[in-house]
Amino acid sequence: MSGNSVFIYSDQFQLYKFSDDHPFNQLRVKLTYDLLRKLHLLDDNQIIPPRIATDEELTLIHDPNYIQAVKLAGKGQLSAEKAQAYGIGTEDTPIFKDMHTASALLVGGTLTAVDHVLTGKATHALSLGGGLHHGFRGKASGFCIYNDSSVAIKYMQEKYGVRVMYVDTDAHHGDGVQWTFYDDPEVCTLSIHETGRYLFPGTGHVNERGHGKGYGYSFNIPVDAFTEDDSWLHAYKQSFLEIADYFKPDVIITQNGADSHYYDPLTHLSSTMKIYREIPKLAHEIAHKYCSGRWIAVGGGGYDIWRVVPRAWSLIWIEMIEKSHNISDIPEEWIKAWQDASPVQLPLKWDDPADLYSPIPRKNEISEKNLHTVMKALQIIRENKQQPNSI
Incomplete structure (x- = not known):
């Protein structure tokens, strides 16, 4: 499973910043980068700077009028009424200076990762600045201005002619990506997320399966609130394994x-x-089984930027370079560097304590419900397998 891996990074990722108190904070990317450097698991020759996505690339997905609105907003030249119509200037997605350039850089980072993998310069690529999965063709949503994953998938299709499997393990449904490719049989989307009953964006129901020629290529597993590790991992592993075998992505x-x-x-x-130990392990395994190792990973949500995100995202890179056996404790040097800035005690270990929280009283009921959801989501695959071959 060995292969060259690249890490797309720039301090300029910090320019994507809504405000000092906004929950979406790209400092988490820098914290992850610094943790990997202090672990001596990220070398200079593995770090690739991102480029800024061109307007032509952005219009693979986004409306030119929307792109122009984002540019004007970042210069303070867009009226509040027009901004609201494009989903910017809202509480979730406020306007900030030069927001077009900052947003296009995140897209360009993901495209940089794509080009390295699909030209054979790397087997795996990680761009943690990306993962903004809520952006739509002509509207910002849920902290996301441009949808880098959607642009990257369309870019891969047009430039490289590949079948793409998109797997989203964010707690929020990957709605922007799903709806973009909802009628496309060459893109398979899988989103495992908390049910939208209590959480934005409220979509991602198990019966959202695709439309037209794309029917049967959209998969959603909305897990119940308070879902614990074992139930979540069963949903992830069962669905990813069966869907990859069904779709056979490039x-x-x-x-x-x-x-x-x-x-x-x-x-x-x-x-x-x-779960963050297991997520990249299975992605790595499946990429080598079906795709000659071709695996692009991006970031996404994550709002405990001190205790959770740096550990979780570091484990993706550590899996890519196959060094999981080399890590033990969190480096003291990293803790000393960041503890004064952190409002919470930084973790000393990679794993959480067994008593992190009190037992969930509805654990069995939640797990049983999730099991049923997985079976329902995968039902279409199992039905297709039972159909006789057409002549």
Whole structure:
């Protein structure tokens, strides 16, 4: 499973900043980068700077009028009324200076990762600045201005002619990516997320399966609030394995929101670092089984930026370079560097304590419900397998 891996990074990722108190904080990317450097697991020759996506690339997905509105907004030249119509200037997605350039850089980072993998310069690529899965063709949504994953998938299709499997493990449904490719049989989307009953964006129901020629290529597993590790991992492993075997992709792109953790302030799930050890392991395995190793990973949500995201995202890179056996404790040097800035005690270990939270009283009921959801989501695959071959 060995292969060259690249890490797309620039301090300029910090320019994507809504405000000092906004929950979406790209400092988490820098914290992850610094943790890997202090572990001596990220070398200079593995770090690739991102480029800024061109307007032509952005219009693979986004409306030119929307792109122009984002440019004007970042210069203070867009009226509040027009901004609201484009989903910017809202509480979730406020306007900030030079927002077009900052947003296009995140897209360009993901495209840089794509080009390295699909030209054979690298087997795996990680761009943690990306993963903004809520952006739509002509509207910002849920902290996301441009949808880098959607642009990257369309870019891969047009430039490289590949079948793409997109796997989203953010606690929020990957709605922007799903709806973009909802009628496309060459793109398979899988989103495992907290049910939208209590959480934005409220979509991602198990019966959202695609439309037209794309029917049967959209998969959703909405897990119940308070879902714990074992139930979450069963949903992830069962669905990813069966769907990959069904679709047989040429390349995998994973969105790695780290907000399913118990500590996350915006969600209601009860996972621990256990799932973040397993998420990249299976992605790595499946990429080598079906895609000659071609695996692109991006970031996403994650709002406990101190205790959760740096550990979770570091484990993706550590899996890519196959050094998981080399890590033990969190480096003291990293803790000393960041503890004064952190409002919470930084973790000393990679894994969470067994008593992280009190037992969930409805654990069995929640697990049983999730099991039923997985079976329902995968029902279409199993039915297709039972159909006789057409002549």
